[in-house]
Amino acid sequence: MAQALDERTAKRAARTDARVQRRRRQILDAATEVMSRTGFHATAMQAVADRAGISVGLIYQYFGNKDDLLAAVIVDILEDFRDQVPAAIERAGDDPVERFEAAFRICCRVVDTKRDAVNLTYRESRTLSAEGLEQIKRLELETAEPIRLVYDEGVAAGVFRDVDARLVVQNVLLVAHAWALKHWHVGRFLTLEQYIEQEFALLLASVRVA
Amino acid sequence: MAQALDERTAKRAARTDARVQRRRRQILDAATEVMSRTGFHATAMQAVADRAGISVGLIYQYFGNKDDLLAAVIVDILEDFRDQVPAAIERAGDDPVERFEAAFRICCRVVDTKRDAVNLTYRESRTLSAEGLEQIKRLELETAEPIRLVYDEGVAAGVFRDVDARLVVQNVLLVAHAWALKHWHVGRFLTLEQYIEQEFALLLASVRVA
Amino acid sequence: MAQALDERTAKRAARTDARVQRRRRQILDAATEVMSRTGFHATAMQAVADRAGISVGLIYQYFGNKDDLLAAVIVDILEDFRDQVPAAIERAGDDPVERFEAAFRICCRVVDTKRDAVNLTYRESRTLSAEGLEQIKRLELETAEPIRLVYDEGVAAGVFRDVDARLVVQNVLLVAHAWALKHWHVGRFLTLEQYIEQEFALLLASVRVA
Amino acid sequence: MAQALDERTAKRAARTDARVQRRRRQILDAATEVMSRTGFHATAMQAVADRAGISVGLIYQYFGNKDDLLAAVIVDILEDFRDQVPAAIERAGDDPVERFEAAFRICCRVVDTKRDAVNLTYRESRTLSAEGLEQIKRLELETAEPIRLVYDEGVAAGVFRDVDARLVVQNVLLVAHAWALKHWHVGRFLTLEQYIEQEFALLLASVRVA
DNA sequence: CATGAATGAGCATTCATTCAT
DNA sequence: GATGAATGAATGCTCATTCAT
Numbered sequence: 001m002a003q004a005l006d007e008r009t010a011k012r013a014a015r016t017d018a019r020v021q022r023r024r025r026q027i028l029d030a031a032t033e034v035m036s037r038t039g040f041h042a043t044a045m046q047a048v049a050d051r052a053g054i055s056v057g058l059i060y061q062y063f064g065n066k067d068d069l070l071a072a073v074i075v076d077i078l079e080d081f082r083d084q085v086p087a088a089i090e091r092a093g094d095d096p097v098e099r100f101e102a103a104f105r106i107c108c109r110v111v112d113t114k115r116d117a118v119n120l121t122y123r124e125s126r127t128l129s130a131e132g133l134e135q136i137k138r139l140e141l142e143t144a145e146p147i148r149l150v151y152d153e154g155v156a157a158g159v160f161r162d163v164d165a166r167l168v169v170q171n172v173l174l175v176a177h178a179w180a181l182k183h184w185h186v187g188r189f190l191t192l193e194q195y196i197e198q199e200f201a202l203l204l205a206s207v208r209v210a
Numbered sequence: 211m212a213q214a215l216d217e218r219t220a221k222r223a224a225r226t227d228a229r230v231q232r233r234r235r236q237i238l239d240a241a242t243e244v245m246s247r248t249g250f251h252a253t254a255m256q257a258v259a260d261r262a263g264i265s266v267g268l269i270y271q272y273f274g275n276k277d278d279l280l281a282a283v284i285v286d287i288l289e290d291f292r293d294q295v296p297a298a299i300e301r302a303g304d305d306p307v308e309r310f311e312a313a314f315r316i317c318c319r320v321v322d323t324k325r326d327a328v329n330l331t332y333r334e335s336r337t338l339s340a341e342g343l344e345q346i347k348r349l350e351l352e353t354a355e356p357i358r359l360v361y362d363e364g365v366a367a368g369v370f371r372d373v374d375a376r377l378v379v380q381n382v383l384l385v386a387h388a389w390a391l392k393h394w395h396v397g398r399f400l401t402l403e404q405y406i407e408q409e410f411a412l413l414l415a416s417v418r419v420a
Numbered sequence: 421m422a423q424a425l426d427e428r429t430a431k432r433a434a435r436t437d438a439r440v441q442r443r444r445r446q447i448l449d450a451a452t453e454v455m456s457r458t459g460f461h462a463t464a465m466q467a468v469a470d471r472a473g474i475s476v477g478l479i480y481q482y483f484g485n486k487d488d489l490l491a492a493v494i495v496d497i498l499e500d501f502r503d504q505v506p507a508a509i510e511r512a513g514d515d516p517v518e519r520f521e522a523a524f525r526i527c528c529r530v531v532d533t534k535r536d537a538v539n540l541t542y543r544e545s546r547t548l549s550a551e552g553l554e555q556i557k558r559l560e561l562e563t564a565e566p567i568r569l570v571y572d573e574g575v576a577a578g579v580f581r582d583v584d585a586r587l588v589v590q591n592v593l594l595v596a597h598a599w600a601l602k603h604w605h606v607g608r609f610l611t612l613e614q615y616i617e618q619e620f621a622l623l624l625a626s627v628r629v630a
Numbered sequence: 631m632a633q634a635l636d637e638r639t640a641k642r643a644a645r646t647d648a649r650v651q652r653r654r655r656q657i658l659d660a661a662t663e664v665m666s667r668t669g670f671h672a673t674a675m676q677a678v679a680d681r682a683g684i685s686v687g688l689i690y691q692y693f694g695n696k697d698d699l700l701a702a703v704i705v706d707i708l709e710d711f712r713d714q715v716p717a718a719i720e721r722a723g724d725d726p727v728e729r730f731e732a733a734f735r736i737c738c739r740v741v742d743t744k745r746d747a748v749n750l751t752y753r754e755s756r757t758l759s760a761e762g763l764e765q766i767k768r769l770e771l772e773t774a775e776p777i778r779l780v781y782d783e784g785v786a787a788g789v790f791r792d793v794d795a796r797l798v799v800q801n802v803l804l805v806a807h808a809w810a811l812k813h814w815h816v817g818r819f820l821t822l823e824q825y826i827e828q829e830f831a832l833l834l835a836s837v838r839v840a
Numbered sequence: 841c842a843t844g845a846a847t848g849a850g851c852a853t854t855c856a857t858t859c860a861t
Numbered sequence: 862g863a864t865g866a867a868t869g870a871a872t873g874c875t876c877a878t879t880c881a882t
Contacts, residue, residue, distance in 0.1 A: 019841095039336060041251040044876060046844095055843045057879080066877060122391070123333045126249060137394060161415075167408055170396060174388050175381065181332070182380055184347060189376065198377055205371075206416035229866090254851060265868045267854080276852065439845090459756060461671040464872060475847045477875080486873065542811070543753045546669060557814060581835075587828055590816060594808050595801065601752070602800055604767060609796065618797055625791075626836035649862095674855060676865095685864045687858080696856065 024062050027052050032073050036116035040070050040124045070124060071132040077117045078139040084110055086146045096154035101200055103147045107176035108196045118180035144169045151207075160207045168207055175199050234272050237262050242283050246326030250280050250334045280334060281342040287327045288349040294320055296356045306364035311410055313357045317386035318406045328390035354379045361417075370417045378417055385409050444482050447472050452493050456536030460490050460544045490544060491552040497537045498559040504530055506566045516574035521620055523567045527596035528616045538600035564589045571627075580627045588627055595619050654692050657682050662703050666746035670700050670754045700754060701762035707747045708769040714740055716776045726784035731830055733777045737806035738826045748810035774799045781837075790837045798837055805829050 030052035035043045045066060049056045063069040084106055092102035111118050125136060147169045154160035160168075179186070179195055186195060240262035245253045255276060259266045273279040294316055302312030321328050335346060357379045364370035370378075389396070389405055396405060450472035455463045465486060469476045483489040504526055512522035531538050545556060567589045574580035580588075599606070599615055606615060660682035665673045675696060679686045693699040714736055722732035741748050755766060777799045784790035790798075809816070809825055816825060 045878085046876080049844095056877090057843055058841080060878070061841080119336070123336065126329070126333065127252075141395075163412065164400075164408060166399065167396070167412070170388065170392055171385065171409075171412065174384055174392070178380065178384050182384070185351075186377070186380060190374075198374060199381075202373065202377070202381065202416040206412040210420070233866095255853085256851080266852085267869065268867055270853070271866075443845095462757075465874080466872080476873085477848065478846055480874065481845075539756065543756060546749070546753065561815075583832065584820075584828060586819065587816070587832070590808065590812055591805065591829075591832065594804055594812070598800065598804050602804070605771075606797070606800060610794075618794060619801075622793065622797070622801065622836040626832040630840070675857085676855080679865095686856090687864055688862085690857070691862080 020062075023058075027054070027059055027062055027069075028072060028076055031069050032076065032114075032117055032120075035070065035073060035124075036114075036120045040120070040127055067127070067129060067132070071128055071135070073117075074121050074125065074128070074132075074136055075139060077114060077121055078136055078143065080114075081107065081110055082139055082143045085143055089146055089150060096150060096157050096159050097204065099150045100147075100154060100160075100204075103150055104172050104176060104200050104203060105196055107173060108179055108192065108199075111176050111179045112192050115180040115183055118177055122177070122181060140173075144173060147172055154207075159209060161209055163207065171206075172203065175203065230272075233268075237264070237269055237272055237279075238282060238286055241279050242286065242324075242327055242330075245280065245283060245334075246324075246330045250276075250330070250337055277337070277339060277342070281338055281345070283327075284331050284335065284338070284342075284346055285349065287324060287331055288346055288353065290324075291317065291320055292349055292353045295353055299356055299360060306360065306367050306369050307414070309360045310357075310364060310370075310414070313360055314382050314386060314410050314413060315406055317383060318389055318402065318409075321386050321389045322402050325390040325393055328387055332387070332391060350383075354383065357382055364417075369419060371419055373417065381416075382413065385413065440482075443474075443478075447474070447479055447482055447489075448492060448496055451489050452496065452534075452537055452540075455490065455493060455544075456534075456540045460540070460547055487547070487549060487552070491548055491555070493537075494541050494545065494548070494552075494556055495559060497534060497541055498556055498563065500534075501527065501530055502559055502563045505563055509566055509570055516570060516577050516579050517624065519570045520567075520574060520580075520624070523570055524592050524596065524620050524623060525616055527593060528599055528612065528619075531596050531599045532612050535600040535603055538597055542597070542601060560593075564593065567592055574627075579629060581629055583627065591626075592623065595623065650692075653688075657684070657689055657692055657699075658702060658706055661699050662706065662747055662750075665700065665703060665754075666744070666750045670750070670757055697757070697759060697762070701758050701765070703747075704751050704755065704758070704762075704766055705769060707744060707751055708766055708773065710744075711737065711740055712769055712773045715773055719776055719780060726780060726787050726789050727834065729780045730777075730784060730790075730834070733780055734802050734806065734830050734833060735826055737803060738809055738822065738829075741806050741809045742822050745810040745813060748807055752807070752811060770803075774803060777802055784837075789839060791839055793837065801836075802833065805833065 027048065031043075031048045034047050034051050038047070045056050045059060048069070049059055052059075059069065063072055085103055088102045088106035089099050092099045121136075125133065128136065144166075148165045151160055151165045151168055155162050155165070179192065190198070237258070241253075241258045244257050244261050248257070255266050255269060258279070259269055262269075269279065273282055295313055298312045298316035299309050302309045331346075335343065338346065354376075358375045361370055361375045361378055365372050365375070389402065400408070447468070451463075451468045454467050454471050458467070465476050465479060468489070469479055472479075479489065483492055505523055508522045508526035509519050512519045541556075545553065548556065564586075568585045571580055571585045571588055575582050575585070599612065610618070657678065661673075661678045664677050664681050668677070675686050675689060678699070679689055682689075689699065693702055715733055718732045718736035719729050722729045751766075755763065758766065774796075778795045781790055781795045781798055785792050785795070809822065820828070
């Protein structure tokens with residue numbers, strides 16, 4: 001009987017946990033949407049609540065305060081990058097250049113689907129607490145890591161020059177982010193695919209062994 | 211006698227004008243310092259006044275409101291870039307590659323002297339009014355223009371590949387800005403001069419004729 | 421069960437609505453009191469909040485801003501006139517002269533109970549927005565209307581001279597308001613009842629058929 | 631020689647005094663104009679200075695502060711009434727009714743030439759200090775006095791009923807002021823002359839011996 | 841769990857007044 | 862006498878956060 005009770009408790013806990021996760025996601029999506037569009041400071045908690053179709057008070061049950069919510073939003077965005085990049089690299093096969101291209105391509109594509117969110121990341125990172133800032137720096141490095149490995153493979157394979165991989169990876173991410181940061185300009189004369197193609201050509205030329 | 215009066219009036223006007231300029235600069239410097247450090251929204255007008263050693267009210271005599279002050283700060287930063295780039299290019303002589311390098315180098319150096327200000331530019335541009343936004347876009351394009359001309363010269367001289375100059379120039383500026391944007395990371399393992407050298411090598415490789 | 425739910429919802433809505441009305445009244449009374457005494461511009465929202473025993477922020481949940489609050493205060497006063505005049509006329513019976521007197525009398529009595537508020541109306545109407553101004557003009561005309569009808573009845577009955585009723589009614593209201601406007605003078609040598617009696621005698625003489 | 635010096639001093643004093651009076655008038659006219667149009671609180675001292683074509687500082691040399699300026703403006707308006715009424719009465723001849731009419735007529739005419747100023751008087755009197763308030767009450771009574779005398783003459787002559795003259799005079803002034811106070815309404819269907827004629831008919835009927 | 845009424849600290853902005861020139 | 866740059870107190874309004882229901 002004690003076992004049955006445990007089981008019931010576990011089931012309820014699981015159900016509860018699922019509901020908690022659903023609520024968190026609901027709030028996070030609303031917050032991302034509103035903050036990306038309006039900016040962090042100009043976004044009222046009420047606006048997030050309205051967007052999520054819940055009350056203000058409930059947000060505080062899931063995220064301690066506004067700053068924490070911002071941190072969660074930014075982390076959520078960065079986690080998306082971190083998770084998608086390795087998968088895309090794997091799908092690309094074994095060729096280092098193709099793996100490198102896949103990494104750049106996926107970054108650009110993710111940026112394109114959440115242009116406002118990427119801009120939010122650049123705008124509001126400094127708003128975060130030291131702790132939050134550390135977390136997003138860590139996430140950015142985690143995102144960079146698989147790309148760095150791809151580059152190192154390429155160097156080992158003799159297709160990429162032996163320059164500081166950290167710089168190369170930074171450039172990859174930066175150029176991808178630029179699709180959001182400078183979209184007001186570059187978006188006027190290039191489509192996403194053209195941008196990817198032309199920027200990747202430049203990137204590749206910059207690192208390829210002659 | 212009328213002439214003497216005119217002269218006196220002119221002198222007073224000149225003195226007044228000089229004082230106005232001095233005050234504007236004083237406020238602008240204070241605002242740049244405080245806003246760059248603290249961010250626009252977290253900066254109280256009182257803090258700017260304190261930093262400038264004047265009263266709040268006086269700020270409003272020179273800049274209509276807080277938004278206008280931000281616009282002036284950002285414009286002031288961008289004008290610095292716009293003015294320094296062409297001069298540096300001229301000083302570099304006739305060789306397209308050297309002129310290109312000079313352009314990149316000056317951008318990085320200016321970024322380095324005002325890292326916080328550059329970050330402010332990225333953070334707060336969206337805060338501006340549509341009108342202010344147009345102005346800074348215009349300034350950014352004005353800054354880009356002389357670099358674009360240098361690139362075109364290089365293409366004509368057969369040293370640079372004939373790719374979209376707008377993209378190349380954007381990359382130049384972006385990488386320079388990255389010294390501020392990603393300083394938390396790259397600043398830990400590279401000095402400014404190392405950064406300039408290595409990033410320029412990548413840039414050059416990306417566009418040089420094989 | 422759905423019915424029970426509906427009922428519960430309805431009850432809660434009713435309770436909420438009642439609370440909203442109570443709050444509005446509480447704020448309105450406090451604002452009327454403070455503004456009438458101190459004048460609109462010299463009244464700080466904090467003073468209204470203090471008087472009402474609530475926080476400043478709450479005022480803004482019920483009235484959008486200070487101007488709206490003033491408008492509501494003035495409208496509230498005028499609505500009192502508009503509502504009391506017809507009732508008093510009805511109570512007066514059928515005789516046109518007695519109905520006319522009842523109208524004048526009630527106006528004076530209401531003025532007397534809210535002398536400061538009436539003065540506020542004269543002082544601050546111009547402060548209102550065009551829209552608010554229209555509303556109070558409309559209310560004033562609505563108040564005048566039943567008195568005008570009484571006068572017309574009197575004309576039809578042959579007891580009042582056939583002069584412009586609009587002017588007569590304006591005089592009625594004006595003389596009633598004067599009990600507030602000129603109270604510093606007339607209040608020193610007449611009681612309210614004496615004022616009503618003597619002024620009504622003058623009014624009646626001015627319009628009675630010889 | 632001492633005499634010559636005295637003379638020169640006197641002349642200079644007179645000249646100075648004249649200039650002082652001119653300045654006072656200049657500022658007073660500007661203040662009346664701007665305050666009447668905009669209202670006291672919404673009028674900035676700078677606006678008065680601009681209108682007068684002088685600097686803010688100078689206003690403070692002639693009127694101690696903003697409240698004093700308002701007092702001076704209101705007093706200036708009321709003095710106009712006080713001075714014009716007796717003159718008009720004298721010009722009207724000996725007949726009590728005609729003298730009475732002349733008094734009412736001049737009041738209405740003066741009101742008409744300075745409608746905004748009269749409204750200012752009603753709006754802002756309460757803003758004045760106790761002292762200022764006393765002064766304008768005194769002025770209003772001084773204005774009323776000659777009209778009261780006219781009424782008393784009429785009573786003595788047997789043409790006016792022996793009712794409280796203070797009340798009659800108050801009504802006279804009130805109805806005249808109403809041309810400003812209620813101009814938004816009455817101004818739409820009557821000209822000044824029609825207003826004077828019809829209102830005087832009512833006034834006369836209210837007091838004439840049957 | 842969920843609500844949203846209530847709080848009150850915080851800040852941009854204005855403007856009467858002063859005073860060095 | 863005249864100026865207007867400079868001051869800083871005063872105030873309307875917002876919005877993150879709490880808590881009774």
